[in-house]
Amino acid sequence: MNLTLKIWRQKNANDKGKMVDYKINDVSPDMSFLEMLDVLNSGLILKGEEPVAFDHDCREGICGSCSLYINGEAHGPDRGVTTCQLHMRKFKDGDTIYIEPFRATAFPVIKDLIVDRSAFDRIQNAGGFISVNTSGNTIDANTIPINKHDADDAFSAATCIGCGACVASCKNSSAMLFVGAKVSQYALLPQGRVEAVDRVKNMVAQMDLEGFGNCTNTGACEVECPKGISLENIARMNREYLFANIKD
Amino acid sequence: MALDSKIPEGPLADKWTNHKNKINLVNPANKRNIDVIVVGTGLAGGSAAATLAELGYNVKAFCFQDSPRRAHSIAAQGGINAAKNYQGDGDSTYRLFYDTVKGGDYRSREANVYRLAEVSTNIIDQCVAQGVPFAREYGGLLDNRSFGGVLVSRTFYAAGQTGQQLLLGAYSAMNRQIGRGKIKMYNRHEMLDVVIVDGKARGIIARDLVSGKIERHSAHAVVLGTGGYGNVFYLSTNAMGSNVTAAWKAHKRGAFFANPCYTQIHPTCIPVSGDHQSKLTLMSESLRNDGRIWVPKKLEDAEAIRAGKLKPTKIAEEDRDYYLERRYPAFGNLVPRDVASRAAKERCDAGYGVNATGEAVYLDFADAFMRYGREQALVKGLDVNDDVLVKKLGQEVVRTKYGNLFQMYEKIVDENPYETPMMIYPAVHYTMGGVWVDYNLMTTIPGCYAIGEANFSDHGANRLGASALMQGLADGYFVLPYTIGDYLADDIRTGPIPTDTKEFDEAEKSVRDNINHLINNKGKHPVDYFHKRLGKIMWNKCGMSRNAEDLKSAIDEIAELRAEFWKDVMIPGSADEYNEELAKAGRVADFLELGELFAKDALQREESAGGHFREEYQTPEGEAKRRKEFQYVSAWEYKGEPKDAVLHKEELVYENIEVKERSYK
Ligand SMILES: Cc1cc2nc3c(=O)[nH]c(=O)nc-3n(C[C@H](O)[C@H](O)[C@H](O)COP(=O)(O)OP(=O)(O)OC[C@H]3O[C@@H](n4cnc5c(N)ncnc54)[C@H](O)[C@@H]3O)c2cc1C
Numbered sequence: 055m056n057l058t059l060k061i062w063r064q065k066n067a068n069d070k071g072k073m074v075d076y077k078i079n080d081v082s083p084d085m086s087f088l089e090m091l092d093v094l095n096s097g098l099i100l101k102g103e104e105p106v107a108f109d110h111d112c113r114e115g116i117c118g119s120c121s122l123y124i125n126g127e128a129h130g131p132d133r134g135v136t137t138c139q140l141h142m143r144k145f146k147d148g149d150t151i152y153i154e155p156f157r158a159t160a161f162p163v164i165k166d167l168i169v170d171r172s173a174f175d176r177i178q179n180a181g182g183f184i185s186v187n188t189s190g191n192t193i194d195a196n197t198i199p200i201n202k203h204d205a206d207d208a209f210s211a212a213t214c215i216g217c218g219a220c221v222a223s224c225k226n227s228s229a230m231l232f233v234g235a236k237v238s239q240y241a242l243l244p245q246g247r248v249e250a251v252d253r254v255k256n257m258v259a260q261m262d263l264e265g266f267g268n269c270t271n272t273g274a275c276e277v278e279c280p281k282g283i284s285l286e287n288i289a290r291m292n293r294e295y296l297f298a299n300i301k302d
Numbered sequence: 303m304a305l306d307s308k309i310p311e312g313p314l315a316d317k318w319t320n321h322k323n324k325i326n327l328v329n330p331a332n333k334r335n336i337d338v339i340v341v342g343t344g345l346a347g348g349s350a351a352a353t354l355a356e357l358g359y360n361v362k363a364f365c366f367q368d369s370p371r372r373a374h375s376i377a378a379q380g381g382i383n384a385a386k387n388y389q390g391d392g393d394s395t396y397r398l399f400y401d402t403v404k405g406g407d408y409r410s411r412e413a414n415v416y417r418l419a420e421v422s423t424n425i426i427d428q429c430v431a432q433g434v435p436f437a438r439e440y441g442g443l444l445d446n447r448s449f450g451g452v453l454v455s456r457t458f459y460a461a462g463q464t465g466q467q468l469l470l471g472a473y474s475a476m477n478r479q480i481g482r483g484k485i486k487m488y489n490r491h492e493m494l495d496v497v498i499v500d501g502k503a504r505g506i507i508a509r510d511l512v513s514g515k516i517e518r519h520s521a522h523a524v525v526l527g528t529g530g531y532g533n534v535f536y537l538s539t540n541a542m543g544s545n546v547t548a549a550w551k552a553h554k555r556g557a558f559f560a561n562p563c564y565t566q567i568h569p570t571c572i573p574v575s576g577d578h579q580s581k582l583t584l585m586s587e588s589l590r591n592d593g594r595i596w597v598p599k600k601l602e603d604a605e606a607i608r609a610g611k612l613k614p615t616k617i618a619e620e621d622r623d624y625y626l627e628r629r630y631p632a633f634g635n636l637v638p639r640d641v642a643s644r645a646a647k648e649r650c651d652a653g654y655g656v657n658a659t660g661e662a663v664y665l666d667f668a669d670a671f672m673r674y675g676r677e678q679a680l681v682k683g684l685d686v687n688d689d690v691l692v693k694k695l696g697q698e699v700v701r702t703k704y705g706n707l708f709q710m711y712e713k714i715v716d717e718n719p720y721e722t723p724m725m726i727y728p729a730v731h732y733t734m735g736g737v738w739v740d741y742n743l744m745t746t747i748p749g750c751y752a753i754g755e756a757n758f759s760d761h762g763a764n765r766l767g768a769s770a771l772m773q774g775l776a777d778g779y780f781v782l783p784y785t786i787g788d789y790l791a792d793d794i795r796t797g798p799i800p801t802d803t804k805e806f807d808e809a810e811k812s813v814r815d816n817i818n819h820l821i822n823n824k825g826k827h828p829v830d831y832f833h834k835r836l837g838k839i840m841w842n843k844c845g846m847s848r849n850a851e852d853l854k855s856a857i858d859e860i861a862e863l864r865a866e867f868w869k870d871v872m873i874p875g876s877a878d879e880y881n882e883e884l885a886k887a888g889r890v891a892d893f894l895e896l897g898e899l900f901a902k903d904a905l906q907r908e909e910s911a912g913g914h915f916r917e918e919y920q921t922p923e924g925e926a927k928r929r930k931e932f933q934y935v936s937a938w939e940y941k942g943e944p945k946d947a948v949l950h951k952e953e954l955v956y957e958n959i960e961v962k963e964r965s966y967k
Pocket residue numbers: 341342343344345346347348364365366367370373374375376377378379380381382464465491492493494527528529530539540541544545547548584586731732753754755756767768769770771772774
């Protein structure tokens with residue numbers, strides 16, 4: 055396949071940045087999107103130009119590093135996948151593809167297509183954990199049976215990879231799907247209930263502080279989330295938050 | 303220098319308890335005055351950082367990703383072992399110990415492995431308390447599955463995302479300590495050297511990958527939890543950033559490197575599809591619980607399949623060769639990884655491979671669909687003779703167990719594995735070799751520790767599935783936090799370690815010189831060009847099977863390639879900005895040295911053991927042939943060029959296990 059790529063280039067956080075056109079030929083449909091960019095980059099390096107910077111690591115759809123905004127969609131046109139799992143067979147010969155970073159005030163651009171998502175880490179630092187000593191002096195794991203349904207729901211929420219696609223696809227740059235998933239994981243487990251009130255308050259407060267917008271129930275986040283994290287988690291977070299404030 | 307493994311005296315089962323009772327402790331008030339650097343925030347480093355901070359030490363943690371949660375451990379799929387015996391199928395600490403030592407082909411240290419088995423049960427309790435959502439049965443209790451090389455069900459799992467859930471658990475424990483200010487986290491930082499002061503590890507030199515700034519960080523001890531070096535092969539199941547740099551730099555500063563030639567080749571990966579490929583994708587070994595592995599019995603069928611003229615589903619049962627079940631009736635499809643990988647290669651080399659390049663075998667779920675389906679039909683009171691219905695019900699069961707793996711396969715291969723058998727082939731996966739450590743997990747550099755995949759200690763010549771996660775968390779949560787106290791107890795009066803000293807000057811200078819050379823080189827080829835070539839040499843000559851002649855030529859070829867790299871590598875951009883090519887170049891430079899030591903180690907080990915298969919040493923049936931005189935750990939001391947490294951041997955003594963021929967028949 056021969057393609058035209060329109061890629062966001064931005065030297066660093068202070069640079070203004072602009073779209074630049076590239077032509078790439080002989081793209082195999084079996085390549086992943088990132089492998090296609092690898093090929094582009096080796097060509098650029100050979101020409102003495104700087105390669106396009108993008109985040110990636112596992113290339114298996116699980117680490118949450120890769121983060122491209124492709125043709126106006128986070129992680130591109132395929133559903134339920136991250137960019138590293140998107141394959142070129144989803145495109146046609148002659149296509150023009152727009153590639154941009156995830157845009158949100160809370161995600162400043164570091165370079166080209168790489169953004170800083172450490173706001174997510176700071177939200178986690180504010181309460182995304184269960185306060186238990188890591189000493190191993192805990193009770194036997196089977197002492198507290200957990201309803202399989204709850205365990206499965208907690209697991210589904212916990213599969214969020216922190217990629218930020220939800221933020222990037224939301225017109226308000228809201229992080230509620232991410233935070234909702236985190237709050238839900240613990241809210242559903244007996245171990246996490248004890249500090250549920252403080253957790254949700256602290257995490258939500260940090261989320262607001264980081265400059266993420268509010269949820270207006272558009273649902274774009276759920277559609278673009280590569281892990282199928284459901285809007286139910288936002289509802290659960292809102293219930294937890296309401297309850298926490300009533301308790302106060 | 304003589305190697306002292308510091309294995310405690312006394313009966314095996316009491317060693318760890320006795321050791322803990324005797325170990326020096328640091329008074330809580332004094333821990334506040336002690337700094338520890340933890341490099342790496344995977345399962346090993348993350349759990350260590352959280353626990354050390356919890357104990358009261360000041361921790362500085364480093365990772366090259368943008369968040370600790372993205373460490374390579376996140377990708378582990380299948381599960382984590384623990385001798386809980388919840389299933390009542392005869393598991394015990396001793397049996398886990400026994401399976402691990404046998405699985406490692408009697409090339410691991412008894413005392414370490416026993417301790418690992420002993421603390422394994424704590425790991426599960428700890429993780430559940432932290433909110434790790436392991437799979438559960440309908441009664442609310444934890445569920446288990448089985449992995450290769452064992453006859454019990456001791457593997458705990460969270461669908462095909464166990465590593466993710468465990469890492470998020472460790473990360474949440476870290477978050478709690480970051481929030482309390484006890485861990486200072488340095489994301490997007492790469493450690494480029496260890497600083498030695500008066501013979502002790504007292505800090506690191508790191509590069510901020512965003513600004514390119516070179517930084518000095520001091521501490522009373524340095525812990526490396528920096529993962530394995532499988533990416534020396536270029537293509538592997540490891541994440542793209544995985545590298546040997548931290549371990550290698552420690553090696554150059556005096557840490558012995560042990561068993562570099564022990565590589566695990568995982569039997570169930572998605573086969574290579576073309577030259578563009580940047581990495582290989584693993585399909586969890588747990589699939590072998592339900593999938594049956596086969597190739598056609600007749601050469602002409604294999605040829606027709608390769609030519610696209612025949613579909614696997616059209617091959618009759620009697621024309622299929624379930625070669626693992628045939629050769630190893632006791633373990634069948636659940637033989638250990640080294641055995642399964644070699645058996646696949648043997649069939650493909652003999653011409654029975656099933657993909658275009660002839661380097662793939664089938665992993666078939668057809669039987670499992672029907673077996674589970676019939677069960678479901680019975681439970682639900684439906685017609686067990688309705689094959690279409692039964693298959694559908696069975697597929698649903700398989701979907702809940704391995705759905706994400708099936709989906710991943712379909713995305714990559716563009717074929718529906720529910721309808722046609724998966725194709726798999728072995729790929730480089732895990733490295734059992736690593737920095738040599740004693741029983742306390744300390745390297746030959748005082749004050750420098752290595753944990754998780756970065757050390758060599760627990761898996762011998764082959765790692766059984768679901769044991770790496772167990773080891774990483776055991777080291778990080780339960781072993782290192784004790785043993786490091788023994789060393790740090792002497793440091794309570796040392797005070798902060800200054801960084802404006804000649805040792806830091808010297809280390810920083812060597813890092814800068816290296817970077818300046820690379821960036822100013824302006825050669826002809828990008829970094830990947832060299833990495834791919836190195837990978838080809840490694841795979842062809844140091845891969846699934848090796849022989850003396852190939853290994854000798856590999857040593858020379860790698861040395862030549864290294865010279866060419868330093869002369870000809872081209873790196874765009876500058877050193878004081880985000881520059882991925884520069885970071886990659888530093889990593890590949892270290893791989894180019896490690897690769898040579900790897901081949902040298904493989905050459906001197908004149909035997910076959912687990913993941914190290916020397917063609918000259920095999921039984922008439924093609925099984926690995928161990929030799930008594932090689933019952934040792936090879937620990938290499940750095941002496942300039944890797945080919946000049948000096949071998950030290952740690953003899954392995956088996957007092958509690960009879961060293962037998964390893965058989966899975
Ligand atoms: C696809 C896949 C599936 C697997 N499945 C299983 C399984 O089911 N069960 C099982 O037991 N094992 C499994 N394994 C193996 C297991 O995942 C790894 O062995 C284990 O996670 C390694 O953990 P670690 O903490 O030692 O290192 P890693 O998780 O690799 O972490 C390394 C850390 O070091 C940091 N680092 C490295 N170098 C530097 C440097 N120079 N400077 C700063 N930071 C640095 C990285 O940023 C990272 O934080 C699997 C492996 C793969 C590849």
